[in-house]
Amino acid sequence: MSFIFQTIWEIFKSLPNTIIISLVAMTVGLSVGTLFAIIQIRKTPIFSQLIIVYNSFIRSTPLIIQLFILYYGIPNLILYLNATLGLKINPDMFSPMLIALIAFSLHAIAYLSETMKSGLLSVDYSQIEAAKTVGLSNRHIYTRIVLPQAFNYALPNIENQFIMLIKGTSLAFAVQVTEIMAVSRIIANEGYQFITVYSIAAAFYWILAIILEKVFHKIESNSTNHLSTQSSI
Structure with missing residues (x-):
């Protein structure tokens, strides 16, 4: 039993890194992904095409390959820039944790941009059109009308992406x-x-998923009630 308790404690101490990577990637992915979705829907020249290519590459290649490309590529790129441009950037400033944050954020952007695009189109x-007739600006239309509803429509898929x-x-x-x-x-x-160790690890992921489901259920309930209140006004 002492081995089990020791294992639980050691894995628990690593939990913050798992949560930090997930939260940062989700925050960046949702923010930039929403911007990418708006650009695609508005069919902004050049940028919308670049986003399509970016999403296709990220969604079609394994995440572990993306991690390796950044892990080995960023230090080599810095060394190359230092040699050719006379820069003095320290390659070690990109720690494994920072590279993981970048890789997971880039990965999340591609998936969440498609998720938010579907939400916006819904x-x-x-x-x-009604908002335009009363003189609301595009910024107010998106922030007060479009994005809250799009987020509510996309919430189940956002939850899945977070898990x-x-x-x-x-x-x-x-x-x-x-x-x-x-x-x-x-x-x-x-x-x-x-078997014992990996079963404990699986339990940690399971508990995180259950907690996340409850949090999103609460968010979805509040969001739906808020939109219903607004529509009744």
């Missing part, structure tokens, strides 16, 4: 980030208790 266009991100952080061990999976591998290899 908003009844007649509401936008996928949490599970995806298990790949961060490949670039030396000490998250749940990395610590579990170390303990399992040292103690040869693979």
